[in-house]
Amino acid sequence: MVVDRINAGLRAVPVWLLYILLSLPAPWLVWLGATGGLGVEPIKALEHELGQIALQLLIAGLAVTPLRRFVGLNLMRFRRAIGVMAFTYVALHLLVWLVLDVQIVAQIWADIVKRPCITIGMLGFVLLIPLAVTSNNWSVRRLGPVAWRRLHRLAYGAAFLGALHFLMLSRGFQIEPLIYLGLVVGLLLVRLPALAGSARPAVSRR
Amino acid sequence: MAHRWTNDLTRADATPEHVWLNRRQILGAGVAALALGATPARADALEPNSWDEITSYNNFYEFGTDKGDPKKYAGALTTAPWSIEIDGMVDRPGTYSIEDILAQMTIEERIYRFRCVEAWSMVIPWNGFELADLLDMVGVQESAKYVAFETLYRPEEMPGQRTRFIEWPYVEGLRLDEALHPLTIMATGIYGKPMPNQNGAPIRLVVPWKYGFKSIKSIVKITLTDVEPPTSWNRLQPSEYGFYSNVNPKVNHPRWSQATERRIGGGLLSPRIPTLMFNGYEDEVASMYAGMDLTKFY
Numbered sequence: 001m002v003v004d005r006i007n008a009g010l011r012a013v014p015v016w017l018l019y020i021l022l023s024l025p026a027p028w029l030v031w032l033g034a035t036g037g038l039g040v041e042p043i044k045a046l047e048h049e050l051g052q053i054a055l056q057l058l059i060a061g062l063a064v065t066p067l068r069r070f071v072g073l074n075l076m077r078f079r080r081a082i083g084v085m086a087f088t089y090v091a092l093h094l095l096v097w098l099v100l101d102v103q104i105v106a107q108i109w110a111d112i113v114k115r116p117c118i119t120i121g122m123l124g125f126v127l128l129i130p131l132a133v134t135s136n137n138w139s140v141r142r143l144g145p146v147a148w149r150r151l152h153r154l155a156y157g158a159a160f161l162g163a164l165h166f167l168m169l170s171r172g173f174q175i176e177p178l179i180y181l182g183l184v185v186g187l188l189l190v191r192l193p194a195l196a197g198s199a200r201p202a203v204s205r206r
Numbered sequence: 207m208a209h210r211w212t213n214d215l216t217r218a219d220a221t222p223e224h225v226w227l228n229r230r231q232i233l234g235a236g237v238a239a240l241a242l243g244a245t246p247a248r249a250d251a252l253e254p255n256s257w258d259e260i261t262s263y264n265n266f267y268e269f270g271t272d273k274g275d276p277k278k279y280a281g282a283l284t285t286a287p288w289s290i291e292i293d294g295m296v297d298r299p300g301t302y303s304i305e306d307i308l309a310q311m312t313i314e315e316r317i318y319r320f321r322c323v324e325a326w327s328m329v330i331p332w333n334g335f336e337l338a339d340l341l342d343m344v345g346v347q348e349s350a351k352y353v354a355f356e357t358l359y360r361p362e363e364m365p366g367q368r369t370r371f372i373e374w375p376y377v378e379g380l381r382l383d384e385a386l387h388p389l390t391i392m393a394t395g396i397y398g399k400p401m402p403n404q405n406g407a408p409i410r411l412v413v414p415w416k417y418g419f420k421s422i423k424s425i426v427k428i429t430l431t432d433v434e435p436p437t438s439w440n441r442l443q444p445s446e447y448g449f450y451s452n453v454n455p456k457v458n459h460p461r462w463s464q465a466t467e468r469r470i471g472g473g474l475l476s477p478r479i480p481t482l483m484f485n486g487y488e489d490e491v492a493s494m495y496a497g498m499d500l501t502k503f504y
Contacts, residue, residue: 040262
């Protein structure tokens with residue numbers, strides 16, 4: 001099977017390589033922004049690019065389990081790296097918004113409280129904090145696998161809020177944020193017991 | 207009657223072409239420090255934006271919703287021949303070719319602040335004539351109270367029109383006194399060159415005290431009417447975009463503050479600057495809205 005060969009190949013890929021690969025876009029985007037490569041309004045462009053990568057990584061993280069369950073592709077080893085880097089990009093996106101975009105402290109708080117699209121995005125970030133903090137083996141042992149897994153279901157909420165944040169920010173109804181939201185909702189729906197139960201058990205692929 | 211209004215920004219405020227061309231070459235060489243270092247001067251001096259800035263960062267949803275889409279796709283638009291149908295409550299309705307119109311108009315340079323509803327801004331050296339002169343030409347009847355405008359609908363040349371994102375064609379409108387105000391111009395060029403397609407070629411409206419989306423591009427139809435005409439963004443999201451849409455730092459957009467803006471061209475460290483009432487044209491236009499509750503008529 002092709003999937004088995006891919007799985008075998010992936011076992012040879014060290015996880016640290018993924019951390020490095022996923023880190024590269026951040027300095028590259030800042031460099032582009034500083035040298036005119038992001039156009040004449042680099043602040044919004046940088047903010048948007050970082051947020052978009054964050055959302056893509058959140059979706060990738062949500063895709064790991066369904067890919068194993070329905071396709072037999074095993075990316076479990078990489079899930080932590082995907083999640084930690086998703087958090088990193090959300091944090092960078094937030095940092096650019098705070099420091100380069102809004103700049104004015106009084107307005108930052110006003111935006112968070114008064115503007116639903118900002119409130120939603122901020123809530124998504126807050127949900128990710130405990131996940132980032134517990135993304136290590138010690139925390140998994142400490143919490144026990146059941147409690148740890150339950151806690152990390154917050155990723156479902158964070159991804160949904162992130163996609164909703166994107167949709168709400170857009171002027172009018174645009175297609176791109178709807179695609180992201182659709183992907184998130186789809187990846188959450190396949191987790192419903194009725195759908196998940198009909199799949200082949202993951203062990204049969206091993 | 208041209209020259210009703212005099213710029214407080216003059217030709218001396220505009221960057222001579224060879225200077226901004228040089229600046230582009232420097233940026234092209236990738237000297238980031240220079241780009242960032244240009245920020246403070248830009249903010250104080252009200253220096254008009256460069257040709258590159260004005261023509262590469264556009265909202266013209268007929269070509270796509272991304273700021274770079276208009277520059278990318280507007281090349282396909284054919285702007286000759288071009289005519290404007292003027293109808294409704296006018297003495298001489300008809301379809302006027304752009305050549306016939308321009309033969310009767312005096313083109314002036316107007317260096318205006320341009321404030322987008324999305325809280326970014328530019329300073330743009332437009333070339334154009336006063337809308338009042340065009341309306342004089344066709345003879346506005348007593349009964350007219352509003353002016354309605356319509357953008358070209360040509361999906362084969364305007365890819366954005368193939369999706370029903372907005373109900374095409376794009377429409378806008380002004381109250382008659384706003385339309386006749388000497389600040390209101392029909393622009394046909396920038397920096398002395400013909401209007402680039404992505405900026406609304408060959409002819410567009412410019413109403414400098416209103417958010418940019420009021421300044422409708424690539425106009426093919428003007429109608430004088432006695433009822434407030436529908437406007438595209440108001441139709442799409444009435445709670446966010448009103449008919450008037452005057453620049454007003456005290457009336458926030460529901461999703462973001464309008465108190466400050468970012469002038470395009472300041473790089474990654476571009477500061478926010480305060481937004482001015484009526485975009486800095488308060489002395490000229492505030493009297494038209496005397497007694498109106500601007501939080502209600504936003």
